[in-house]
Amino acid sequence: MAKSKKKKKNTRISAEEKAALRQERSELRAKQNRKAILALGGLIICAALLIAMLVGAGSTGKKYNMAKFEQLHNGMSYAEMVEVLGADGEVANEDGSSQETPGSYIWTNRNGSSITAVFDENDTLVAAYQDGLDK
Secondary structure, three states, rough: OOOOOOOOOOOOOOHHHHHHHHHHHHHHHHHHHHHHHHHHHHHHHHHHHHHHHHHHHHOOOOOHHHHHHOOOOOEEEHHHHHHHHOOOOEOOOOOOOOOOOEEEEEEEEOOOOEEEEOOOOOOOOEEEEOOOOOO
């Protein structure tokens, strides 16, 4: 039996072919990098918009609204009013006296709308007013 000799393929490539392959690889990498950068940029923009929407929704500046105002009624104590509104009011007495004395208190939103309450000497709500509240 005679051994057959297989011819080996010439696997050598020319310098021009090597340069062309390098160029193709380089272009492919550049294209992939551009796609990755665009995708990352898109994600960053989406995240920024989402954060802006969440922050904007949480800080409308309208903590006090008509629904809360409508829960107030004459005869409530200051503590009950604070429970409904969720925060202490600012003293609105003209003389600047402390909260222990009867007087007026105001709860103001960032947009300027407000609730004003007047209490008697027994810490009882005798009047409540709203200015510019939204429903």
